[in-house]
Amino acid sequence: MHNNLYLLLSNLDHVVIRTAGCRILIWALFACLFAPVTSSAHLLNMTELHLDSTHPTSATLKIKIDLGQSLMTAEEYWNASTSDVQEQSIIIKEIADEIKSGVRLTVDDRSVDFELHAWSLEASSLEAIKNPFSPQMAQLVFDLNSTMPSEGSVEIQIGEQLEVPWPALLRMDHASSPLPISRLLTESERTSRPITFGNYLETPEEELSAKAVLAIQTLVPGLKWIALGFQHIIPKGLDHIVFVLGLFFLSTGVKTLILQVSCFTLAHSLTLGMATFGLVSAPGAIVEPLIAASIICIALDNLYSESLARWRLMMVTLFGLLHGLGFASVLSGLDLPRENFLSSLLLFNIGVEIGQLTVLMMAFVAVGWMRSWSQYTERVARPATISIAGIGTYWLINRITFI
Amino acid sequence: MKNNLGKERHAKNAVGILFVVCSIAIFDVAYSARNSPPLSFPLTGRASGQFPSNWIHGSKSAMDNTDPAIQVHAYNEHTYILRENKAINYEGAFMYLFFGNGVAMLIDQGSTSSPALFPLREVVDQIIRGWEEQHNQANTELIVANSHLHGDHYAAWNQFVDRPNTVMVGLTHEEMMAFWKIENYPQQIVTYDLGGRELVVTGTPGHQGSELAIYDGWTDLLYTGDMFYRGRLYLEDWDAWVSSIRKLRSIADRYPVAHLVNNHIEMTRQPGVDYPIGTTWQPNEPPMQMTLDMLDIAVGATNDIGSPGIYIYDDFLIYNQIPWYTTTDP
Numbered sequence: 001m002h003n004n005l006y007l008l009l010s011n012l013d014h015v016v017i018r019t020a021g022c023r024i025l026i027w028a029l030f031a032c033l034f035a036p037v038t039s040s041a042h043l044l045n046m047t048e049l050h051l052d053s054t055h056p057t058s059a060t061l062k063i064k065i066d067l068g069q070s071l072m073t074a075e076e077y078w079n080a081s082t083s084d085v086q087e088q089s090i091i092i093k094e095i096a097d098e099i100k101s102g103v104r105l106t107v108d109d110r111s112v113d114f115e116l117h118a119w120s121l122e123a124s125s126l127e128a129i130k131n132p133f134s135p136q137m138a139q140l141v142f143d144l145n146s147t148m149p150s151e152g153s154v155e156i157q158i159g160e161q162l163e164v165p166w167p168a169l170l171r172m173d174h175a176s177s178p179l180p181i182s183r184l185l186t187e188s189e190r191t192s193r194p195i196t197f198g199n200y201l202e203t204p205e206e207e208l209s210a211k212a213v214l215a216i217q218t219l220v221p222g223l224k225w226i227a228l229g230f231q232h233i234i235p236k237g238l239d240h241i242v243f244v245l246g247l248f249f250l251s252t253g254v255k256t257l258i259l260q261v262s263c264f265t266l267a268h269s270l271t272l273g274m275a276t277f278g279l280v281s282a283p284g285a286i287v288e289p290l291i292a293a294s295i296i297c298i299a300l301d302n303l304y305s306e307s308l309a310r311w312r313l314m315m316v317t318l319f320g321l322l323h324g325l326g327f328a329s330v331l332s333g334l335d336l337p338r339e340n341f342l343s344s345l346l347l348f349n350i351g352v353e354i355g356q357l358t359v360l361m362m363a364f365v366a367v368g369w370m371r372s373w374s375q376y377t378e379r380v381a382r383p384a385t386i387s388i389a390g391i392g393t394y395w396l397i398n399r400i401t402f403i
Numbered sequence: 404m405k406n407n408l409g410k411e412r413h414a415k416n417a418v419g420i421l422f423v424v425c426s427i428a429i430f431d432v433a434y435s436a437r438n439s440p441p442l443s444f445p446l447t448g449r450a451s452g453q454f455p456s457n458w459i460h461g462s463k464s465a466m467d468n469t470d471p472a473i474q475v476h477a478y479n480e481h482t483y484i485l486r487e488n489k490a491i492n493y494e495g496a497f498m499y500l501f502f503g504n505g506v507a508m509l510i511d512q513g514s515t516s517s518p519a520l521f522p523l524r525e526v527v528d529q530i531i532r533g534w535e536e537q538h539n540q541a542n543t544e545l546i547v548a549n550s551h552l553h554g555d556h557y558a559a560w561n562q563f564v565d566r567p568n569t570v571m572v573g574l575t576h577e578e579m580m581a582f583w584k585i586e587n588y589p590q591q592i593v594t595y596d597l598g599g600r601e602l603v604v605t606g607t608p609g610h611q612g613s614e615l616a617i618y619d620g621w622t623d624l625l626y627t628g629d630m631f632y633r634g635r636l637y638l639e640d641w642d643a644w645v646s647s648i649r650k651l652r653s654i655a656d657r658y659p660v661a662h663l664v665n666n667h668i669e670m671t672r673q674p675g676v677d678y679p680i681g682t683t684w685q686p687n688e689p690p691m692q693m694t695l696d697m698l699d700i701a702v703g704a705t706n707d708i709g710s711p712g713i714y715i716y717d718d719f720l721i722y723n724q725i726p727w728y729t730t731t732d733p
């Protein structure tokens with residue numbers, strides 16, 4: 001009787017019934033026809049499955065189930081629980097076979113069989129078994145016929161032919177996982193869906209891409225630090241981008257630009273290195289407004305200088321030292337590895353330089369090709385430089401006010 | 404002449420720079436205005452809220468019930484209390500949805516699994532969407548947590564497993580404690596930052612061995628789950644419950660408490676009289692929220708009760724270590 005009720009009700013679950021009245025009406029109709037319903041106080045008779053593979057050489061599946069309210073009648077369960085060991089063993093093995101045919105355990109898409117190893121039957125009285133508010137639970141322990149791999153994917157499914165008191169709580173313990181994994185199986189969702197453990201990746205594509213990343217990492221171990229350095233210019237280092245553009249718009253030729261960028265790079269590498277070793281330090285509240293001020297200085301100099309003065313190179317070098325301190329505060333949060341400290345620092349710097357060069361290349365592509373145009377200074381360089389000075393001024397006000 | 408040209412150039416440059424500064428400032432202000440300032444949940448003072456005068460409490464005939472499957476009540480703008488329709492499941496379990504900046508926490512998932520009967524995810528998603536619109540928020544993460552590990556409080560848990568941007572705390576003791584960072588259950592008291600909203604969390608076993616109580620410092624609500632409510636307090640471990648109820652009292656001594664809120668109503672308004680187990684219509688049920696005076700009576704009971712049995716108090720019944728099917732029903 002229970003099986004019929006559950007099958008009919010689970011089919012109903014697939015139909016979205018919008019009003020509570022309709023839902024209740026249909027459910028109640030079936031409940032009246034096929035009672036008794038197995039609900040109990042606080043759903044204490046719900047089914048529990050525990051897949052334990054913490055031991056390297058064996059794995060067990062424990063199932064705690066209210067047999068007297070599901071796979072057996074209350075009387076059958078009472079008889080089983082009060083009969084001698086031999087008779088009980090025959091009855092329980094039949095039930096175990098029913099469970100084995102209804103519960104499908106797959107590991108890495110391969111079906112894994114399990115055999116009944118032990119059981120215990122809780123039964124204080126026939127009345128208690130009959131009463132849905134006093135669940136009398138049976139525990140069946142199955143041994144898996146194979147051990148669980150160190151990594152993989154496992155899925156447990158309760159077939160349509162097996163009706164258990166719902167929902168069914170699944171707990172999985174695996175040697176590779178410090179915490180158990182829980183899932184809830186319901187009448188309409190009878191599978192745990194694949195549960196991965198260890199370093200297993202679900203699809204071959206995922207596995208392939210992870211392997212590719214690992215291979216690149218092995219070949220170029222410092223790639224991560226170069227990427228981080230690059231990211232600290234593009235897109236995170238907006239003030240450094242604006243500063244480098246300030247150097248670009250002095251507009252007196254490629255040689256001049258390379259000279260300035262080289263001085264800037266050497267200088268900020270120096271302070272970055274010294275700051276990382278703890279030799280110099282400056283609070284962000286001072287460094288950040290000064291960086292904004294350096295942008296204004298460069299832009300103003302662009303507006304009033306026709307050529308690269310020697311003192312401008314000194315100024316760029318000084319500002320480089322300042323920007324290096326700004327990078328250092330970022331780098332302190334990156335936790336460079338102790339064993340490869342110097343190489344990581346160097347690679348981070350290389351990433352920063354690649355970022356700066358990328359900014360310059362993009363500027364060349366955008367407007368550099370117009371340099372020979374007679375109106376370039378008035379129509380391109382000057383408006384751009386005024387914008388840079390404006391941005392620097394805004395940052396300066398902002399940083400003084402809010403830092 | 405040259406001087407004039409120079410002055411004109413200076414002026415043009417200055418105006419240009421000023422124009423850029425003003426433009427960025429206007430853009431910045433406009434952009435900041437688009438993003439609302441973070442929500443604030445100060446611990447000083449009390450964020451007040453309202454309970455409904457009556458909760459929807461089932462109907463004489465479950466078949467004729469036209470109430471929604473889930474009653475949604477906004478206690479205040481960032482705190483929602485949900486109740487499962489008693490006509491769907493007699494437990495009529497309460498669930499709680501707390502909001503913080505960028506995050507919502509759903510505590511408990513009711514007693515019915517079927518999304519057709521009990522569309523909890525749909526309702527929670529509607530609440531979150533409405534809340535996001537009202538408070539100019541987006542991409543709110545949902546944390547699906549539980550007060551304790553009894554099936555009548557997580558039956559609809561499965562509805563959320565494939566929900567995007569969702570953290571499933573888990574249905575084992577270990578997963579729960581790992582999430583809350585409780586290393587020494589039940590003694591340890593931890594604070595949890597729910598997007599700027601401070602929750603004080605501690606273990607309160609007795610009814611069930613993984614139960615938690617949660618104090619919300621913003622509303623001063625003390626959530627006691629199934630270990631203290633207006634109904635039959637089923638205790639599997641008396642000593643643990645004694646410690647838990649005394650700990651709740653010490654929390655109430657340390658923090659201001661507005662109301663004690665919980666998971667069920669099983670009492671009638673008549674002192675010491677409960678509705679029979681399995682009741683699906685409770686027209687005379689009292690409010691869900693409880694008072695500190697009631698907590699004091701429970702603390703007093705810990706000194707009076709010495710053996711298993713049913714102990715009747717005006718606002719709750721203590722079922723101390725007796726089978727669940729034993730009742731006071733006539």
